[in-house]
Amino acid sequence: MTQAIGVFDSGVGGLTVVRELRQRFPREEIHYLGDTARVPYGTKSPRTVERYALTCQEFLLAKQVKLVMVACNTASANALPALQKRAEVPVIGAVHPGALAALEASETRHIAVLGTLGTVRSGAYEAAIRERDPSAKVVTRACPLFVPLAEEGWGTTDIAELTARRYLSELFEADHKIDTIVLGCTHYPLLREVVAKVSEELCSSPVRIVDSAAAMVSQAAEYLNAPTANSEAAKGALHCFVTDASRMEELAPRFLGETLDSLELVDL
Numbered sequence: 001m002t003q004a005i006g007v008f009d010s011g012v013g014g015l016t017v018v019r020e021l022r023q024r025f026p027r028e029e030i031h032y033l034g035d036t037a038r039v040p041y042g043t044k045s046p047r048t049v050e051r052y053a054l055t056c057q058e059f060l061l062a063k064q065v066k067l068v069m070v071a072c073n074t075a076s077a078n079a080l081p082a083l084q085k086r087a088e089v090p091v092i093g094a095v096h097p098g099a100l101a102a103l104e105a106s107e108t109r110h111i112a113v114l115g116t117l118g119t120v121r122s123g124a125y126e127a128a129i130r131e132r133d134p135s136a137k138v139v140t141r142a143c144p145l146f147v148p149l150a151e152e153g154w155g156t157t158d159i160a161e162l163t164a165r166r167y168l169s170e171l172f173e174a175d176h177k178i179d180t181i182v183l184g185c186t187h188y189p190l191l192r193e194v195v196a197k198v199s200e201e202l203c204s205s206p207v208r209i210v211d212s213a214a215a216m217v218s219q220a221a222e223y224l225n226a227p228t229a230n231s232e233a234a235k236g237a238l239h240c241f242v243t244d245a246s247r248m249e250e251l252a253p254r255f256l257g258e259t260l261d262s263l264e265l266v267d268l
């Protein structure tokens, strides 16, 4: 199928999902929308996030995409049912794949979820995890400083380490049986190494890090390995759209691992 995949996020973070997608499905054409004029979503109310997310999806549906990927945990946590209701194509969020991956990884069934305030307040990860395993223990922590650190390119610095230690020590103090941490925000894969290092220091046994970006691409794989996969192009094009273009070109390579071929400013 030659139709493209639509991916959206509040800003640049969703490019971590696009990166995974392009590694696993290089032939797929992708329309990526970053709602950079309205970022962050993580501090906004559920109603506002839902309203913004619906306009992002509408933009992608108008491009006749075959699949929508909500590459924003905050939007997935607060707006997925509304998004799915309004689309005739499959809509994949970040929360359920992340929750599933966490349960696959965890042995103690004590799981920590790191995300934005909006994701944490929604309780969506707890619900998704406990729906599958009611005995699982879930602790959540909003890590708002991780987003600017990732954008600044400081995700592997001593400042990131100090910040992670502050957030994670509270978590491990509250529950020392945690063996799995979910990076429940599309920016956080840029701090993965630091989160792994600090958790190892704080916890005597190994801690697994689950990345919701990778988990949602695994869920998309179920769909893309079917006849809907694009077998025509050698390398699928990536069309990038933003609602404000001020820092996108500079920030995108950090999240995407490559420079952008095209960038278009749009008004939703």
Ligand code: DGL
Pocket (backbone or CB within 6 Å): 009, 010, 011, 013, 014, 039, 040, 041, 042, 043, 071, 072, 073, 074, 075, 116, 119, 147, 184, 185, 186, 187
């Ligand atoms: N993309 C958001 C998420 O994954 C983080 C940035 C924001 O707050 O908008 O939750």
